[in-house]
Amino acid sequence: MAVRDRPWAPPAALVVAIVAYAAIATRFEPFTWPMRIAVGLASFAVVVLAVQAGWGSGLVRTDEVTSVLPSRGAPLVAGLAVWVLLLAVLTVFQLAVFTSNPRHTYPTLSSLANATFQADLVRIAAFSVWLWVGWYLVRR
């Protein structure tokens, strides 16, 4: 299957680069300058890619709209409404537990992730997924 058929799949060299960067970055501790720089550099690189992809110009990308909207009609609107509802429920519940104490009784997504992030491989995987999502968002 060609890469063009799988727009979510980065080239093999990029996969290696992403995992290598994640493996190095996750050696650093949270709340330290090395980690701030590692996340900041990756964010800056993705913003540069976004600008190169033309994100700075054009209020509406008609190619994105026309590839999504045709022949969907009411099911598209209904489906989007369900997504909005589900994401709103997630956001409201996250905010509700975030503003409640103690954290053990009211776990947030972050506090739940903390336990799994003790393992190096999980941190590397999470950082890699974060980098991949950034690439996916700004790919042409």
Added chain:
Amino acid sequence: MLPADRTANLLIWAGIWTALWAWQAVTVGVDRLPSFVLVVRLFRATWLTRWALLAGWVWLGWHIFVRTTY
């Protein structure tokens, strides 16, 4: 308003994520319904929403890897 019980709140989290994944599975199976990928592509369609999406991605990385203690 929230139950003062960790297990109950964990069950609510499980319910929310199950619903999200179930809806994703449904939308992937039904051609005319929008999957999560399609929602993201719609967000990429306008200047404001695509930059909001990118800002959310930056915030998420900063929050998880810089501002959260493992």
